[in-house]
Amino acid sequence: MDTAVQTFDPTPEPTPRPSDNAPQLRTLLLTDLVDSTGLIERxxxxxxxxLFRAHDRLVxxxxxxxxxxxxxxxxxxxLLFERPIDGxxxxxxxxxxxxxxxxERDIDLRARVGLHVGEVLTWRNSPEAVSVGAKPLEVEGLAKPMAARLMAMARPGQILLSAVAEPLAHRAARELGERGQHLAWKSWGRWRxxxxxxxxxxxxxxxxxIAPLRAPSNTPKAWRDIPLWRRPAALAAEAALLAGGALGLWFITRPEPAIAFNQRDWVVVGDLRNLTGQSTLDDSLAQAFRISLEQSRYVNVLSDLKARDTLGRMQRAPGTVLDRAIASEIAIRDGARxxxxxxxAEVGGRVRVSAEVIDPHTQTTVYSESADGNGAASTLDSIDDVTAALREKLGEALASIEKDSVPLPQVATKNLDALxxxxxxQKAYAHAQFxxxxxxxxxxxxxDPQFALAWLGQTRVQASAVNAEAAIDPLHTARSLRAHLAPREALYLDAWDAEIEAPAQALAKWKELASLYPDYWPAQANVATHFMAQNRFREALPFAQRSTSSKNELAALGYDTIGRANLGLEDYRGARGAFGQAVARxxxxxxxxxxATEAAQRNFPRAAQLLDGAPKDDLYPHFDKIAVAxxxxxxxxxxxxxxxxxALAGKEQGSFPARLFQLPAAVSxxxxxxxxxxxxxxxxxxDQALQALAQPVDANAADDAALGLMAAIFAQRLGDGDSADRMLKTLDSKPGLxxxxxxxxxxxxxxxxxxxAANRPTEAITLLEPLLxxxxxxxxxxxxxxxxAAAGKDRLAMxxxxxxxxxxxLAYVELGCAQCQQALxxxxxxxSVLRMAELLKSAGQLDESRQQLARFDHLWPPQSLPGYLRVRRESVLSPASN
Known part of the structure; x- marks a missing residue:
């Protein structure tokens, strides 16, 4: 998959307009990269x-x-945009x-952003002016300095909007998808x-x-508009007058308990109970209540569509009434406060509109508001009165509800405890605590025995722990429960089915899922992992980066994947930063x-220090310990x-992990x-790889095939060609592998x-060159x-x-046969340094040969070499034969 950004003209021709000089209503976005000069110096x-080329590609x-x-x-x-939501x-x-x-570069990179909507005048410069450096298009108007003032007062990483842009963008936020539902919107008052x-x-x-969500700073061109009575001198006098009466007033009028809402917290609105007997009012009153409450600057109202989607994951019928219990479970699942x-209801001849605010964890009423009116015509006014009172009291304090308002995974199960x-x-898996x-x-x-995704979780964790045999049974159980899965989760099951039982098709399945659901993070992460397994590190990076979204509960693993991809690309700085992020998470x-990143740079003391921090009972750091030694x-x-x-792997005799470590042991x-x-x-x-492949079901078939081939390649160096012949004949009968x-x-x-080995190097070259x-x-x-080298093509060999x-x-991080080949x-x-010295000598370049040999001696001191390598080294030092 080609992930390069397509080239295009950033200033395409505008749609023709009646008058190019007429004012046009546009969205203006101004940005400023924080401390860009300092970045260049550092x-x-x-x-x-x-960095700036990467920045330009992003833009x-x-x-x-x-x-x-x-x-x-x-x-x-x-930049100009047609609509505020695009900006x-x-x-x-x-x-x-x-x-x-x-x-990726271990630096803090942020920008200030100002967004405003207003009229601007645009005109084109002449071709002659453009040819000497003028911009193709000029933009002027009061909207431009307004956006500039907003941008200048923003903190690093802050996006500020004008009063014109905010409601237009807020109203269209649903177009941003799920992310738009979780944005924080804050008002910072009036500014001059x-x-x-x-x-x-x-x-x-x-x-x-990501955003600072803090009040902007005053600047020489923008400052907070503070009324006279709120300025410091006036406040001091007022405080002295009011302090005496405040304590007594508190005892007289203690506030009602309420929920400690942070600005823009989420609430779930249950179905309206209409007790008047006039059913024709149901839909109109419910919609009016929701619209009125959505005007609040303190809370976001979970959309009805989102609530019904959660209801589906609870495996409830689409028309289920959102009563106290059902709405509370929706709130808990979606992290609403x-x-x-x-x-x-009709009370004493009057129509009463009331609303209860409920703690979803206890389903108790925290407080309620009501308003009475005469007849059905009064209900809309009463709704406005009730929601206005709610909006005032939603900011009062009750810390008890705030503790558990974190969204639960959005998966299908009817059992909340199972969820x-x-x-x-998921949390343990994110930390690789399998x-x-x-x-x-x-x-x-x-x-919940019918919780298909939890069965699939068992498959995933067993596969991640290199225990694919144990992954098969829960996979089959999940497959039998496919009808209990939402459409997206069913595709997730199909991808894991391919992962275990048809590995050649797995990448295509993950890419399909990632394309259909761009915000489904497991798909993005698994596409990255498959690209990485094929050494397609550059293609893996965009998918890994997407999986580090703050909304992904497994984002920490995405940083690990980014680090591995960067290490495979020899970007040691990027790898170090990404692994640091993963460890910190x-x-x-x-x-x-x-x-491995440090060892690849021959910083062996630091590599040893990091490996010493690995858990003593963890098997897989031994790959790196063997390779570093x-x-x-x-x-x-x-x-x-x-x-x-x-010894660690041998707890299960003949297990796949035990097979894996036999090759690095043989290399040692x-x-x-x-x-x-x-x-x-x-x-x-x-032999063991062939035995496993001969079984009716080998959950590690692809890895066993790669392991057997790698061991056969190594055996050929030691004079055994029969092992490779046996492996290849077996695989010829398994085209799927x-x-x-x-x-x-x-x-x-x-x-x-x-x-x-059969003295046919030219044929070997023909077979190998297309792999590059x-x-x-x-x-x-x-x-x-x-x-x-065998064919006498010394320059190409060098x-x-x-x-x-x-x-x-790449030598350290390549996945290959589940990393069994790392040591080799x-x-x-x-x-290859010694072989280079040998080639240079045979080419008569004796000085260069001795330089390469000195490099080799620095890597492996002569006194430590085994006999067969010592002989080769000494042959380089011996006089050239005539």
């Missing part, structure tokens, strides 16, 4: 230019998405995009702008956790990735780590000089190695290096050696 010219992409027109730019930008959508995505760019006679109302909108139940257990499982997550998912299915397994030439330490790993034996034991380990790995990209590629590498797509496996390059030495990040990759990277 980063340096080249990294800063890379072009967002212009296209939100139909914006770029008018001017320097440290900031001026707001651009601003929100721009703010999030800047944070992501900053995180220099050159503008009237005070202006200023608003802020932003995403919690309270429920409001309206009632219309809570599932939510805890054992705890499995326990919570199992608790959820015990409470509780993903302990990212410590080993961070260690081999990288340093510490063969005994590598073998000790391999024995520890085998080889570097220690025990070639016979290394060959035994490689053959045993091939050969369709898995990694398996198909490694099978070609194994065939090429067999051809090279930019996402090839590291061992494909190793095999091509050997084939070029190019491969240089490539292997430059791509140490790292070793081959170092050995």
């Amino acid at each position: 980063l340096g010219d080249t990294p800063a230019s890379d 072009l992409q967002l212009q296209q998405q939100w139909r914006g027109r770029l008018i001017d730019r320097s440290d900031g930008m001026l 707001l959508g651009f601003a929100l995505d721009y703010s999030r995009g800047l944070i992501q760019l900053g995180n 702008f220099k050159g503008v006679p009237e005070a202006q109302q200023v608003f802020e909108v932003g995403e919690p956790g 309270a429920v409001i139940l309206p009632t219309v 809570r257990a599932y939510a805890l499982g 054992r705890e997550a499995l326990g919570f998912y199992q608790r959820a299915t015990a409470l 509780g993903v302990g397994s990212s410590l080993r990735r961070a260690a 081999l990288d340093k030439g510490e063969w005994d330490a590598a073998r000790a780590h391999a024995r520890s790993a085998m 034996d080889w570097l220690s000089g025990d070639g016979e034991k290394a060959l035994q380990g490689a053959r045993l790995t091939v 050969l369709a898995v990209p990694v398996v198909g590629e490694l099978s070609r590498v194994a065939r090429a190695e067999m051809l090279s 797509t930019g996402s090839e496996q590291y061992q494909a390059r190793v095999a091509l290096f050997g084939a070029y 190019e491969q050696s240089q490539w292997l030495q430059r791509h140490r990040g 990759n790292v070793v081959d990277g170092n050995l």
Whole structure:
């Protein structure tokens, strides 16, 4: 999938208008990149230019998405939009995009943004003026300095709107999708702008956790309009007069208990109870109540469509009445702060409109409001009176409701306790605490045996823990409960079905789900993971970045994926920053990735320090411990780590994790000089992979195939071609496995190695060169290096050696056969230096050969080398033969 931003003209021709000079109503967006000059000084010219190119790509992409027109730019930008919601959508995505760019470079990157709607005059400059540097289009009018004042007073990361822009954008916020329902809208009162006679109302909108949501600062051109009686001197005098009476007044008129609403908290409005007997009033009164309450600046009202969607996930009939109990459960599931139940009744000949404010966790009434009127015609006025009173009291204090107002996962189950257990499982899974997550998912299915997504959670956690055999039964249970899933969740089930039982089709399934539901974060994350498994790191990054949305409960894992993709691209700074974000969010397994990042740069002390922080009972950091020890030439330490790993993995004899660690153990034996034991380990790995593939069901079939091929490739180096022959014959009868990209590629590498061993290197080169797509496996390059050398193509062989030495990040992070090849990759990277010295000597470049040999000696001191490598080293030092 090509994820590059399409090139387009950022200033397309406007739609023809009757008069190009007539004032036009437009939305103006002004931005200013905070401390852009300081960024250049801190980063340096080249990294800063890379940053600004990435910034420009972001802006072009967002212009296209939100139909914006770029008018001017320097440290900031001026853009025009047809509608305020388009300008707001651009601003929100721009703010999030800047944070992501900053995180990738370990810097704080934010912008100030001002949004205003007003009339502007536009005119085109002549071609001659444009050719000497003028802008193609000029924009002027009072709206422009208004937007500039808003932008200048904004805090870093803040989006400020004028009183004209705010209601237009607020009304259309639903067009932003689910994100629009969770925006925070705040009023910062009236402000005076220099050159503008009237005070202006200023608003802020932003995403919690991203926007500052704090009052703007006074500037020389914009300051808060404070009435005389609220200025400091007047307040001091007033305070002295009022203090004495305040205490007594409090005892006389204690406030009613109320809910401690934060501005723009969410509420659920239950169905209106009409007790008048006039059923024709039902729909009109309910709609009037909702519309009136939506005018509040203190709360957002959960839309009726959203409430009905949640009702579906509760597996209730579409027409279920939203009474006290049902509306309270909806509030708990969606993280709303309270429920409001309206009632219309006839009391003593008068029509009474009342509303109860309910704590959803206890379903108790916190307080109520009512208003009476004469006849049905009075109900609309009474509704306005009740909602006005509610809007005043929703800001009073009651902290008890605030504790649990976090949305629960939006999944289908009728059991609220099962949903809570599932939510805890999601939280544990986000921190890569797979054992705890499995326990919570199992608790959820015990409470609700028909909770299909909790069964699927068990499949996911078992697969993540490299225990795919145990993932099959819960997958089959989830499949049998498909009818209980919402359409999106059913597609999620299909993707996991492919993941376990048809791996060649899995990426297509995840991409389909990600395309249909762009805000469904698991799909984005799994597309990224599949691209990464195929070494398509650049394609993986956009999907991984989307999965770090603040609304994704598993966002922390997205940062780990970003780090792994950056490491595969040799972007060590980006990898370090992303892994730091993941660790800070509780993903302990990212410590080993961070260690690999340091080891790839040969910062071994820091790598060891990070690996020491990994849990002692965690099996998979041993991959990195073995690889780092081999990288340093510490063969005994590598073998000790391999024995520890085998002891941990061997708790289940013949398990897939036990099979995985046999290959790095064999590589450690080889570097220690025990070639016979290394060959035994490689053959045993091939035998066990073939045994697993012969079973009726092998949940790890793709990984077993890749593992067996990698072990066979290693065995060929040790003189055993039979293992590769057996693996390839078995896979020829399994076309579904050969369709898995990694398996198909490694099978070609194994065939090429067999051809090279049979003195047919030219045929091996023909087989390998088409694999060089930019996402090839590291061992494909190793095999091509050997084939070029055997064919006498020394220059091409040397190019491969240089490539292997430059791509140490890939050597460490490549997933391949579930990372079983990491140790071999790292070793081959170092050995390529010795092979380069050998090639240079054979080409008569003796000085260059000695330089390469000195590099090799720095990597692995001569006294530590096993006998067969010591012989090769000494042959480079021996005089050239005539």
